[in-house]
Amino acid sequence: MDVSEEKIEVIKQTAERIRKDCLWMSTRAGTGHLGPALSLAEILATLYIGILKLDPQNPRWSDRDRLILSKGHGCLALYSILSQVGFFERRHLKDFCSRFDTVLPGHPEMKLPGVEANTGSLGHGIAIGMGMALAAHLDKKEYKVFVVTGDGELQEGSNWEAAMAAAHYKLYNLVVVVDRNRLQLGDFTENISRLEPLAEKWSSFGWGVKVVDGHDVRELLLAFEEIPFVKNQPSVVIANTIKGKGLKIAENKVEWHYKVLTRKQYEDLKNELALEELCDE
Amino acid sequence: MPKIATREAYGEALAELGEEIKDIVVLDADLSKSTKTSVFAKKFPERFFNMGIAEQNLMGTAAGLATCGKIPFASTFAIFATGRAFEQVRNSICYPNLNVKITATHAGITVGEDGATHQSIEDIALMRALPNMTVISPADAVETKQAVRAAAMLKGPVYLRLGRHPVETIYGENYKFEVGKAVILKEGKDVALIATGVMIAEALKAAEQLSKDGIDAMVINIHTIKPIDEEVILKAAECGSIVTAEEHTIIGGLGSAVAEVLMEKKPVPMKRVGIRDVFARSGKPEELMRVYGLTAEDIEEAAKSLRR
């Protein structure tokens, strides 16, 4: 597979933009799940720029690929990428958690163009994605369904119900991307309830598995291009990532699951990270 | 009149509708023979999905199908549909107002011998607490058939409550079911008996008994518990007292819904006949109805106590 350097560069820039958006949106609102959004940047940028068939002018185009952010708390990154590819105007980003009944709340909802499912309660995404994948088979459509989950999220049994069922129904058009940042709200996943050997778990459930560096755009692209990894079976990409990636003080720090920069911290970092002005109107 | 289980009527109605409405898909959680979705499965195997014993996944999958324009009927026992998968129904179906029909069978204590874990006596309370949900509890096979059709035509989530055990047929073929519109089965002026589901038959018997004692009872079938027909309740209140009857806990179901309306609009003395906030046990349906106070005599007694 040939991956052009140019494409990789565009995706990398998009990912950086996601990070910057996450930082200013969360600082401005004084709230948000920053760490789990930052780990998603390359995954979402690669999918939205390089892989997904979408039409932002026609968000409900019936042949589009679907992406469900099952780890709904990572929505800062999703909001950024959706605005970047044109589902809505970037000026709306400043509504994140700061206007009543905002279309950019703390967990994504379908009232925002480009959001495919209301998520926020963990462990619901794969089942919903499975329904969409089944519908594609029924309608003889070619679209794929991507579900991005957290790693800690995989402790919810509903995921394994769904994993078993998706393999049973041979949903080769269903792809799960696990944001394996190794941290959950309370601690490292392996201290809370061990997930490893995670790849074996998925393959024992009948899925094709690939483990990649979730911050390496080339690896991500190559993996997504290869789907399905096993003929007629659903695929899972376990993307090893760093929670809080790009913000040094937050990287691999459990407390940054639900913590944001103070305005002062933001200003101090502004030059170093080339961050945007906090618009305050 | 022959006794037919409402689930049987569901199976037939669904198979018929499947012919007409191609968007209907049916999901089950390993209980298709019991819920009677097997009839549909046989006819339209490609539109039937067995999710295995995974009710949460059943509801999530149904929601996903609905986002793609399908009209999913998701069936399992009432206890699992509303209990195990409660959060999935709330978050994945009700909040997005998706067009999913949760048709649950084996509701209430007439499920019988399976015992407390399988006797769903709180399902109406749970489903009624969810915004956007329409809650329907048909009385017999005729009403069920029409309710299934009405559910398919209605846009949005519906909870249909069906039973395992054969029940008496109340309605003739000319009956017209309308979502949200209660049916006055018998006019009366002394007391109003408001019932739902299998308790309709009991309420009718109770009214007959009461008339022997010179008490003229009105009998109302509230098949749609949410949204509830306030108009009919206010009309019933003109009788001066009301008895509600349901095969469900007295907390949160029909009795509560009627109490809420009465208290806010037209308070008159009332009594709730239902399962009195306890878990029931194993036994034959008829025995259980007797032990837990769900017979015509119980309704009759409640009506008389209000007149004292």
Add this chain to the structure above:
Amino acid sequence: MSELKKSTRTSFAEALLEVGEKNSNVVVVAADSASRYGDFVKRFPERSFNVGIAEQTMVGVAAGLALSGKIPAVTSYANFLAFRAIEQVRVDVATANLNVKMIGTDTGFSSAWLGFTHLALEDVAAVRALPNIVIIDPADAMEAYSATKAMFDYIGPVYMRLRGRKDEPVIFTKEDKFEIGKGRVLVEGKDVLIVACGGALYDSLKAAEILRLKGIYATVVNMATVRPVDKKLLTELTSYLDKVVTVEHHNITGGLGSAVAEFLAEKGSGVKFLRMGVKDRFGTAGSEEMLKRHFGLDSGAIAETVENFIKEIS
């Protein structure tokens, strides 16, 4: 009311630690929610368990612990406890009447910006339909403290509603005794009875003050135990107060309002009645203040609604 502010979650953790020090049978099971137990987990790591993000498993594990003589507490966002795991609460805990203490947090409007999935407005309805479970909705941090103590003294399943981390105004003192099943008259007035619980009590008290300035005198009752509701007190009060308003941070279907309606309807008291709460709708993202305003449940709105209610009747 004092100037002090404190979060119900902080108070719960303090009381839990004290209870845990006295009784070595007290254990906690978390579903990636251990921080809610505060210092207990540090002080008693061997009595603290975490099953990961698996609330159903959390409740099941607690049932198993209770069956082995432990007194387990479980906690999570109310949604995951009372919705995701409701069937486990029913079958594992309620049918067996097990001594499990269930603490649903971030109820009402306190989860604010997290959006509808986390806004628990139907949890009381769900739990109240299940036999055997006591439901407590404390009004402030002090009551959360004393209710936690009372909850562990009581033998049997209890569901307690807490709110978020945010400090909120304090109404009571730590010394105020909490008795399960007992409502409490906080303000006496001749015109109308306001029955409130949980997060709605503070604004109901404020509303009573506003009403007083307008010459309307309200009796305000704190009905912290929603199940069983204090029937004796309601009987007593409705013998001379003929207008009743319930106020709760919950759907008006299935919660405190329904509980009071059921009782009064069957009692045959001809009182005029009104339920205030969220009118059968899901929540949305907003600060607590915005949400209260939106759903007409801030003190001004409560006062206005009560005033109109009285006017309409007379």
Add this chain to the structure above:
Amino acid sequence: MAITKEKVEELSEIARRIRRHIIEMTAEAGSGHPGGSLSCTDILVTLYFHVMKVDPKNPNWPERDRFVLSKGHAAPALYAVLAEKGYFPTEELKTLRKIDSMLQGHPDMKNTPGVDMTTGSLGQGLSSANGMAIAGKLDGKDYRVYVLLGDGELEEGQVWEAAMAAAHYKLDNLTAFVDHNGLQIDGPITQVMSPEIIQEKFRAFGWHVIDVDGHDFEEIAGAIEEAKNIKGRPTVIVAKTVKGKGVPYMENQVDWHGKAPSREQAEEALKSLI
């Protein structure tokens, strides 16, 4: 504890009686689940009559080994075993599923002496067994916890939530059985919703896995013994069984999952259980 030839014979004899009870009980009740009760009979018999430390005179003895019938619909097998073990008179078995009986349609710990956990809603037993095993560790007690799951039951996500947690907590005092009879209500599990390959899944979830013939007492007893010696993780014994085992016309027939035999059918079944 090695198993002697005499013991095997004794267990076979008990199992035969249990199977007769199952047929008689369900026929008398007119409902119930004979198929899955017959398939797990030999496992239950091995547990209660060869392995488990229990005291029928003192059902709540704190030191006892625990058993959770997660596939609660196999209650007839459990009730019959408990009666034969002496928890209550075998005459009680006739009252199965009747009003006021201590024998509810699914196991109910509040009604039946010897039942350690209320079950009946599939997928929940392993979680509560975990709790019991954790409590055992906490109290420094050496009792063991046994739980029996159906193979179809493995489709419930909660089982995997619980499996993950059991491995995480290194519950080596917990042994799970999978009654792998290959059938669920709607048909063969491989067709309805395949949990295959069961062994690989449990291995990937951190469990020690043993395969046995679920009707071979020596193998079952040997596996339980092996499980006792495995440290640091829970063990699952995947027991290949035959649904309806012992009654030729019921064997491997999905219809007999939740259907009671008629009087005549019961007579015929009893003939093969002499």
